[in-house]
Amino acid sequence: MKKLPVNWLSDGLIDFEYKKYLLLDYLQGVKTEFGAQRLYPIFSDLIMHYQNLLQIKEHKKLVYEQFPERISRADFEKLELVYQKIVEDDATMKELEEIIQFAAPLFSQAVDTGKEIYNTVERHLEITPVGITPIYFNEGYLFLEEYWNQETKIYFYKITIFKNTYEQYRGIHTQHLDTVRRGMALTHENLKLQLARENRDFPNPATFAVVARARFPFEHSILPIAKRSLVKYLSALGNYPVRE
Structure with a gap:
């Protein structure tokens, strides 16, 4: 490049x-x-x-x-x-x-x-909360999937708030934790419960699933736009604009 x-x-x-x-x-x-x-x-x-x-x-x-x-x-x-x-x-x-x-x-x-x-990539991303979203949602889990395969990529996310001269913005930091094969016995809800048992600090972690409904490069398009889309989604619950 x-x-x-x-x-x-x-x-x-x-x-x-x-x-x-x-x-x-x-x-x-x-x-x-x-x-x-x-x-x-x-x-x-x-x-x-x-x-x-x-x-x-x-x-x-x-x-x-x-x-x-x-x-x-x-x-x-x-x-x-x-x-x-x-x-x-x-x-x-x-x-x-x-x-x-x-x-x-x-x-x-x-x-x-x-x-x-x-905009084309964003239109083909579906975001849904997994279970009940707690009051505190500035950190939690992101399940990222491509509809054509059976893998769920699990990320820990943390929202960061920063300022410039005029406004406050939300950004996001993610850490890839695992990639699992989903199936009948491993629903999003079951996966969330499993993560909660493994991390007692988050008994009801904020968890969101993002599914890509069309094929695009994962690292260069799906992942970064999914992260930005999640920030927009969470910003609707708060008072901070999103920095593109």
């Missing part, structure tokens, strides 16, 4: 043809991933680049919250200084604006394609 550096606009030679080459090479990689219906991690990366581009286009500034976790505040501040010098240089800024004008519609088209795939 081809990557585009977070500082691709300001790093190295600020030349339209050079940046055009970098961008088109990256977007070709995005197209390949989307063509195979593999959404993540490329979709998150694509959205980050597009949002940063729009911020630069509209406000001539960078926004730290839109950068991925791998860039530190110190690294961001260095990048911000570099970009400020670019903004103050009229000739360089003119070249950069030409690059942005070229890149923005291409990013927009790619993001729209990603959204279409995301």
Whole structure:
């Protein structure tokens, strides 16, 4: 999978043809991933680049919250200084604006394609609570299944709440615990009871089953979208928006 550096606009030679080459090479990689219906991690990366581009286009500034976790505040501040010098240089800024004008519609088209795939996968996921959902549901179990096989993947999930400048968001962390073959004697309810017996700290654990009703790449589409769909589902029970 081809990557585009977070500082691709300001790093190295600020030349339209050079940046055009970098961008088109990256977007070709995005197209390949989307063509195979593999959404993540490329979709998150694509959205980050597009949002940063729009911020630069509209406000001539960078926004730290839109950068991925791998860039530190110190690294961001260095990048911000570099970009400020670019903004103050009229000739360089003119070249950069030409690059942005070229890149923005291409990013927009790619993001729209990603959204279409995301929505298609999400429409084919069914979420149901297993048994009675307790008052505390910020951690529990996720049963993830693909309808065409007999396996249930069991995850422990934990909801994390974090803030940016404006809002609080819910995120999710999961840990794969086991994969079991389901059958007549191993219903979701029985599996939940078995987990409760094994972990006395959760006598009535919040448990949800997500079933994929169509075939998509598991690691790159079903799993990440199932996690995000569960966060949306749980957010309907709380007061926090979901960060896509």
